[in-house]
Amino acid sequence: MERPRRDLLAGACHPDDDRLAPAVDVEAARRADGVVAAATGEDLARAGLNPIPVLRDYRAPDGSSMKVPPRWPLARQFVRHIGEPVAAVVATSQQAAHDAAEAIAFEVEELAPVIGLEGAGKDFPLVWPNAGTNAVVARRLGDQAAVDNAFAQAAHIAELSVTNQRLSAAPLEPRSVLAMPDGGSDRIVLYTASQNPTAVHEALTKHVFNWCGDRLRILVPDIGGGFGMKGYLYPEDAIAIYFAEYLHRPVRWTASRSDEFAGSAHARDQLTDGALALDREGRILALRVKSRTNLGAYPTPAGPLIATTLGSKVITNVYDIPCVDIEAQGLLTHTQPTAPYRGAGRPEAIFLIERLMDKAAAQIGIDRIELRRRNLISPRQMPYRTPTGEVYDSGGFEAVLDRALHESDWTGFEVRRAESAMKGRLRGQGFAMFVEWTGAHAYTENVDISIRADGTIEVVSATQPMG
Numbered sequence: 001m002e003r004p005r006r007d008l009l010a011g012a013c014h015p016d017d018d019r020l021a022p023a024v025d026v027e028a029a030r031r032a033d034g035v036v037a038a039a040t041g042e043d044l045a046r047a048g049l050n051p052i053p054v055l056r057d058y059r060a061p062d063g064s065s066m067k068v069p070p071r072w073p074l075a076r077q078f079v080r081h082i083g084e085p086v087a088a089v090v091a092t093s094q095q096a097a098h099d100a101a102e103a104i105a106f107e108v109e110e111l112a113p114v115i116g117l118e119g120a121g122k123d124f125p126l127v128w129p130n131a132g133t134n135a136v137v138a139r140r141l142g143d144q145a146a147v148d149n150a151f152a153q154a155a156h157i158a159e160l161s162v163t164n165q166r167l168s169a170a171p172l173e174p175r176s177v178l179a180m181p182d183g184g185s186d187r188i189v190l191y192t193a194s195q196n197p198t199a200v201h202e203a204l205t206k207h208v209f210n211w212c213g214d215r216l217r218i219l220v221p222d223i224g225g226g227f228g229m230k231g232y233l234y235p236e237d238a239i240a241i242y243f244a245e246y247l248h249r250p251v252r253w254t255a256s257r258s259d260e261f262a263g264s265a266h267a268r269d270q271l272t273d274g275a276l277a278l279d280r281e282g283r284i285l286a287l288r289v290k291s292r293t294n295l296g297a298y299p300t301p302a303g304p305l306i307a308t309t310l311g312s313k314v315i316t317n318v319y320d321i322p323c324v325d326i327e328a329q330g331l332l333t334h335t336q337p338t339a340p341y342r343g344a345g346r347p348e349a350i351f352l353i354e355r356l357m358d359k360a361a362a363q364i365g366i367d368r369i370e371l372r373r374r375n376l377i378s379p380r381q382m383p384y385r386t387p388t389g390e391v392y393d394s395g396g397f398e399a400v401l402d403r404a405l406h407e408s409d410w411t412g413f414e415v416r417r418a419e420s421a422m423k424g425r426l427r428g429q430g431f432a433m434f435v436e437w438t439g440a441h442a443y444t445e446n447v448d449i450s451i452r453a454d455g456t457i458e459v460v461s462a463t464q465p466m467g
Contacts, residue, residue, distance in 0.1 A: 024087050025105040032103055034096030037247055038089045041074035044242060049073055052233055053207040055199060058304040060131075061138035061329070067131035068332070071298040073208065073238040079108060080127060080297035081336050083262030088239045090251055113334035117271050117292050120331040127297060127332035136295070137330040139308035142387060147277075147325035150286035154277035158360035164348045166269035166294065169341050173224025174255035175264065177236050179244035187215050188241050193223035195231040195466045198445060199301060203233040204241065216241070226466035228340030229265050232301050236263075267341030269294035270307075270348050276356045282364050284319060284375050289352065290327045296337035303338050304330045310345030316386045317353050318397040318433050319375040324387045346436060354432040368431065369405065373398065390437070401433065 026038040051070035058066040069078075075086045087104050091097035112125045120127075120134040127134055151157060178191040194200050197218045205211045223230060236253050243251040255263070272291040278284055293307035307330030316324065357375075361368040376397045377384050384392045405411075413429045420427040448460040 023105070023107040026087050026089070028103040028105065029087070029089050029100040032091075032096065032100040034091045034093055035100045036090045036092065036249075037243060038087065038100065038104075039074065039239075039242070040087050041072050041076035044074055044239070045072065045076060047242065047246070048210070049238060049242060050208050050210065052235065052238065052298075053203050053301075054299050054304075055203060055207075055301045056305070058137045058299075058308070058330075059139070061133070061135055066137045066299070066304065067128065068136055068299050069128040069130075069297070071235075073235040073242070081334050083259075083336055084297070085235055085239070085263070088243070090243050090247065115333055115335060117269070117294050117331060117333070120294070120333045121292065127334060131332070134332045135292075135329045136299070136332055137304040137308060138328065139312075140325075140327050141312060141389075142324040142326050144325045146323040147286040147288055150323060151275070151277045151288065154285055155280040156278040156282070156360060156364050157275060158278070158356050158363055159273070159275040160355060160359055161271065161273045162352050162355055164268040164270040164272070164351065166266050166335070166338070167341065168261055168264070168266050168336075169225075169227045169229035170257075170260065171225030171227060171229065174257065174260050175230060175234065175236070176252070176254040177240045178250060178252045179237075179240035180250035181244060181248055182217065187217060188244055189217045189219060190237065190241060191219050191221065192237055193226075193230055194218070194220055194237075195223065195226040195228070199231075200233045200237065203301075204238060208233075208238050209241070220464055223464065223466055227342050228267065228344055230466070231340055232265070234264070262336070264336070265300060265339035265341075266296065266336045267338050267344075268348065269335075269338055272348065272352050274352045274356050276360050278360055278364065282360070282366050282371050282374055284321050285323075287316065287321050287324045287353070287356075288326075289315065289324070291329070291348075293328070293330045294333050294335065294338060295330045296333060296335045298337045299330065299332075300337050300339040302340050302344065306338070306340060306345040311349035312388050313390050313437065314346045314435055315349040315353055316388065317350060318377055318395065318435050319353070319357075319372070320377045320381070320384075321375075321387060326388070346434075350432065350434050369401075369410070372431075372433065373401065376401065392435070395435070397433070404431075 024040045026040055029035060029038045051072050054068065060066050074088060075084050079086060086106060089097050089100045091100055114120050114125050114127065123133050175193050180189050182189045197220050201216060201218050205213050205216050240251045240253055270291055270293045272289060275288045276284060277286040295303045295307060308328045312326050357372055358368050361371040377395060379396055382392060382394050417427045445461060445463065450458045
């Protein structure tokens with residue numbers, strides 16, 4: 001299975017969807033040597049396939065349910081980002097599929113796109129006119145009045161803006177899908193490199209195909225590296241299933257490196273403004289944060305969660321911060337959807353608070369380690385509830401701080417820097433603390449434990465290594 005190798009510029013939507021429907025002609029591809037089948041988004045829609053769901057109900061800035069454009073397995077009417085598939089070809093060889101994909105005729109009217117967060121915030125052009133805005137999800141938490149009062153009385157205020165740039169995960173093992181009929185039944189077996197087969201199964205059966213659950217079986221072998229990028233349903237999974245059922249034969253697709261870069265989820269892409277209010281002794285009085293996260297053209301199931309929630313769970317870190325005022329928004333743009341990657345919102349939050357601690361120390365004229373020490377949550381405060389509602393059941397943060405300083409030979413840095421300078425090299429020194437939770441409440445899995453007659457214990461779980 002192959003999709004056309006074309007860099008297609010996403011464009012802003014027009015309310016009159018039918019007027020700007022793109023023209024996709026796969027007839028030449030169907031006649032090409034080695035081709036078994038080809039399809040467009042309209043073909044899949046006629047076969048009954050539905051858009052890929054977000055699965056969660058997120059809140060828009062006005063409190064209503066989040067409004068987002070439908071993400072069809074193959075684009076219909078609009079192509080909203082480079083890498084969005086518009087047609088698919090099944091052939092007896094990879095080269096035949098490549099050649100046939102190049103024969104597909106595609107015409108699109110290019111419209112003005114919104115690429116970065118700066119343009120998206122102005123709400124023009126609109127990625128999805130039905131939403132009325134590009135800021136489709138938002139959350140505010142904390143005590144605004146208390147924070148305003150703390151800042152009004154603060155002796156010191158440290159402010160900065162940070163950018164967490166967009167990135168693309170690049171696992172050595174690209175995504176791969178194999179869909180095949182299960183014997184003489186109407187069931188399809190899907191082998192897919194997924195970190196979250198339960199959610200993928202739900203999205204495919206309950207939404208995309210509207211099947212009963214036992215009509216699809218998902219098997220996940222060793223997926224290699226995942227890093228969060230392989231955590232949700234991709235169009236290729238649904239397309240492979242469609243062709244396997246339509247042709248009554250196995251259908252396989254494996255991403256190229258270019259496919260992964262252009263078609264897989266990206267991550268981060270966040271702009272954040274932060275400010276700390278401190279008293280004369282350098283003790284934190286309040287934290288104010290305003291962040292904007294690029295969701296891409298289509299929110300993934302966890303994209304809005306990263307934008308509005310996950311960072312706020314750890315943003316106060318190991319510090320005793322009395323009150324916070326946090327505004328978070330997720331915005332649509334004509335770029336690849338963003339999804340979890342290596343920490344999913346928490347590294348961005350920690351980066352902000354630790355940069356603020358360094359800047360506050362420099363402004364006040366106090367050692368950055370001493371400023372952190374003065375504001376650490378002490379063991380006597382446990383269990384400790386943060387101003388965002390998280391509960392720390394334990395934590396000896398000062399002991400960890402001291403151990404880190406000792407093991408890193410923190411005070412010996414100037415000697416090491418001088419030695420590096422003599423060799424014509426530069427050496428820097430940075431410090432950050434990080435708190436993270438364990439466990440989650442996203443999905444439920446079954447775990448079967450069997451004790452055998454020979455004394456061995458077998459544990460069967462739906463989880464697997466994922467890089």
